Amino acid sequence: MANDRLRYQMSALPVTIFAHLLVVSIATLVLYWLVKLREGFAFKSTLAIKIFNLHPLLTILGFIIFAGEAIITYKAIPVKRKALKLIHLILHSIALATGILGVYAVFKFHNELSYPHMCTLHSWIGLSTICLFGLQFLLGFVTFLFPGAQPAARAKFAPWHVFFGVVIFFMAIVTAETGLSEKFIFQNLQHGQEALMVNFIGILILLFGIFVGLTSVLSISIK
Amino acid sequence: MANDRLRYQMSALPVTIFAHLLVVSIATLVLYWLVKLREGFAFKSTLAIKIFNLHPLLTILGFIIFAGEAIITYKAIPVKRKALKLIHLILHSIALATGILGVYAVFKFHNELSYPHMCTLHSWIGLSTICLFGLQFLLGFVTFLFPGAQPAARAKFAPWHVFFGVVIFFMAIVTAETGLSEKFIFQNLQHGQEALMVNFIGILILLFGIFVGLTSVLSISIK
Numbered sequence: 005m006a007n008d009r010l011r012y013q014m015s016a017l018p019v020t021i022f023a024h025l026l027v028v029s030i031a032t033l034v035l036y037w038l039v040k041l042r043e044g045f046a047f048k049s050t051l052a053i054k055i056f057n058l059h060p061l062l063t064i065l066g067f068i069i070f071a072g073e074a075i076i077t078y079k080a081i082p083v084k085r086k087a088l089k090l091i092h093l094i095l096h097s098i099a100l101a102t103g104i105l106g107v108y109a110v111f112k113f114h115n116e117l118s119y120p121h122m123c124t125l126h127s128w129i130g131l132s133t134i135c136l137f138g139l140q141f142l143l144g145f146v147t148f149l150f151p152g153a154q155p156a157a158r159a160k161f162a163p164w165h166v167f168f169g170v171v172i173f174f175m176a177i178v179t180a181e182t183g184l185s186e187k188f189i190f191q192n193l194q195h196g197q198e199a200l201m202v203n204f205i206g207i208l209i210l211l212f213g214i215f216v217g218l219t220s221v222l223s224i225s226i227k
Numbered sequence: 228m229a230n231d232r233l234r235y236q237m238s239a240l241p242v243t244i245f246a247h248l249l250v251v252s253i254a255t256l257v258l259y260w261l262v263k264l265r266e267g268f269a270f271k272s273t274l275a276i277k278i279f280n281l282h283p284l285l286t287i288l289g290f291i292i293f294a295g296e297a298i299i300t301y302k303a304i305p306v307k308r309k310a311l312k313l314i315h316l317i318l319h320s321i322a323l324a325t326g327i328l329g330v331y332a333v334f335k336f337h338n339e340l341s342y343p344h345m346c347t348l349h350s351w352i353g354l355s356t357i358c359l360f361g362l363q364f365l366l367g368f369v370t371f372l373f374p375g376a377q378p379a380a381r382a383k384f385a386p387w388h389v390f391f392g393v394v395i396f397f398m399a400i401v402t403a404e405t406g407l408s409e410k411f412i413f414q415n416l417q418h419g420q421e422a423l424m425v426n427f428i429g430i431l432i433l434l435f436g437i438f439v440g441l442t443s444v445l446s447i448s449i450k
Contacts (some may be wrong), residue, residue, distance in 0.1 A: 011386040123417050125408050125429040163234040167444060171437055174397060178404050178433065185348050185405040189412040194346050206348040210401065214394055221390060 016079035016222035023076055023215040027069050030208045033201060034064050041198045047109075052116045058109035060183065063130075066102020068176050068209065070095050071137070072216045075173060079219045089148065100141055103134050126182040133175040140168055170220055177213035181206055239302035239445035246299055246438040250292050253431045257287050260424045270332075275339045281332035283406065286353075289325020291399050291432065293318050294360070295439045298396060302442045312371065323364055326357050349405040356398040363391055393443055400436035404429055 038045060038057050045057040074095035078088055107130070114121050122128065147153045147161050184206045193199035261268060261280050268280040297318035301311055330353070337344055345351065370376045370384050407429045416422035 012390070013383070120417060123422065124411055125404065125426045128426055128430060129404070129433060160236070163444075167235075167441070171440065174437075174440075175433070178401055181348065181352070181401050181405050182408040185408045186412050188347055189409050194343060199346065203348045203351055207351060210352060210398070214397075217394065217397075218390070221386075 012222050014222055016076075016219050019215055019218050019222060020076050020080035023072065023212060023219065024080075026208055026212040026215065027073065030069065030205065030212060031065055033205050033208065034060065037198070037201045037205065041201060052113055055109055055116065056113040059106050059113070060187075062102045062106030062109060063183075064180060064205070064209065067099050067106060067134075068180055068212070070099035070102065071173055071176060072212055074099060075169060075216050076219045079222065093145070093149065096141055096144075100134075100137060103137065107131065107134055124182075124186060126179060126186055129175060129182065130179040133172060133179050136168075136172050136175070140165070140172055166220060170217060173216060174213065177209060180209050184209075235445050237445055239299075239442050242438055242441050242445060243299050243303035246295065246435060246442065247303075249431055249435040249438065250296065253292065253428065253435060254288055256424060256428050256431065257283065260421070260428065264421045264424060275336055278332055278339065279336040282329050282336070283410075285325045285329030285332060286406075287403060287428070287432065290322050290329060290357075291403055291435070293322035293325065294396055294399060295435055297322060298392060298439050299442045302445065316368070316372065319364055319367075323360060326360065330354065330357055347405075347409060349402060349409055352398060352405065353402040356395060356402055359391075359395050359398070363388070363395055389443060393440060396439060397436065400432060403432050407432075 038061055042057055043051060043053050045061055046054040047058065049055060074092050077092050077095060081088060081091065083091075111121060113119075122131065143161075144165055147158060147165070152158075153161065184202050188199065188202050191198070193202060261284055265280055266274060266276050268284055269277040270281065272278060297315050300315050300318060304311060304314060306314075334344060336342075345354065366384075367388055370381060370388070375381075376384065407425050411422065411425050414421070416425065
């Protein structure tokens with residue numbers, strides 16, 4: 005949506021800075037929540053909930069944060085286009101890997117306790133998000149990197165790559181918010197420290213989503 | 228985000244038609260869910276849950292559907308700009324009224340059963356959405372309708388009106404998805420007809436959000 009740069013008379017720089025600050029806040033709160041208020045995390049444990057806890061850890065601190073950072077890269081780092089594309093690719097690769105690992109963790113947890121899979125809206129939207137993200141990654145890779153499409157085809161595909169990128173990121177935010185809401189009701193939280201913690205994580209993730217979306221319509225601040 | 232019209236080489240018309248079909252599907256499923264699978268709805272009843280049921284009815288069939296239709300108006304109806312503005316205003320007025328009434332219904336329900344207010348992420352994001360919607364409504368009204376700002380100020384404000392409009396609508400979608408997720412866990416649904424019904428309503432609302440967002444970046448199909 006970079007064509008809007010002519011209309012939104014505002015630099016993207018302060019927005020990207022605020023987005024980075026949100027990342028630090030989200031990471032801090034999620035770690036405090038999982039380590040101090042909950043049971044911590046582990047890939048193998050007799051305490052199955054530790055395996056579950058890897059799910060919010062990897063999907064929020066991994067998938068959402070790295071995918072968001074990958075989107076704002078183009079407006080945040082003063083390097084050449086080729087380097088930007090590489091950073092965009094690396095950040096998205098980390099997002100995809102941690103996202104898949106996060107989904108694996110929750111399936112493992114469900115298996116260990118013989119819980120049924122894929123019942124909730126959270127799981128439906130979440131798995132759709134990961135699958136669409138993988139497809140978008142693949143299409144972006146073959147169009148813009150290797151082997152790379154013809155310039156005319158790239159120019160035609162580029163706005164759709166941006167639009168679907170923002171849509172898939174929006175779906176990831178919805179997934180996080182529904183996951184946190186489920187956890188809140190499931191744990192019978194109401195007031196108290198953990199309830200506030202879960203809600204504030206949700207609000208910060210929502211703000212992160214809005215600020216990442218905003219960078220996609222703002223002008224490039226660094227030439 | 229209408230400036231993108233030069234880049235997205237696709238008419239908005241089929242997208243708006245699909246969005247209208249989604250509206251019909253969502254309305255049908257929500258009514259079937261609340262009337263056939265749940266207790267129905269009433270403003271006064273000895274069965275308090277009937278009052279609660281007004282909440283999803285008014286916020287989904289009222290707020291979300293009318294706000295979405297108001298956004299796509301500009302790409303969907305072949306009438307003059309002045310008439311479009313009036314339709315946009317009327318649809319948003321209905322959205323605001325039903326949204327406020329929907330929030331009132333859930334507060335009334337909580338009061339009747341002495342439940343605490345504003346504990347969940349759903350309630351935090353939901354009330355923020357209604358407040359921001361009211362503010363956006365007011366700013367839009369005084370800038371574009373009465374008394375109306377100077378042309379230069381309008382041109383500067385217009386893209387922000389569109390951006391924040393889409394953001395607030397995105398927040399409404401997040402609110403609906405978290406509300407449905409809460410209800411799912413709270414009712415201990417897992418499989419069965421109601422579980423599928425709630426999840427499909429959630430998926431259709433998400434798709435409606437994506438299609439409304441898509442119309443905002445596409446070209447105007449009717450001159």
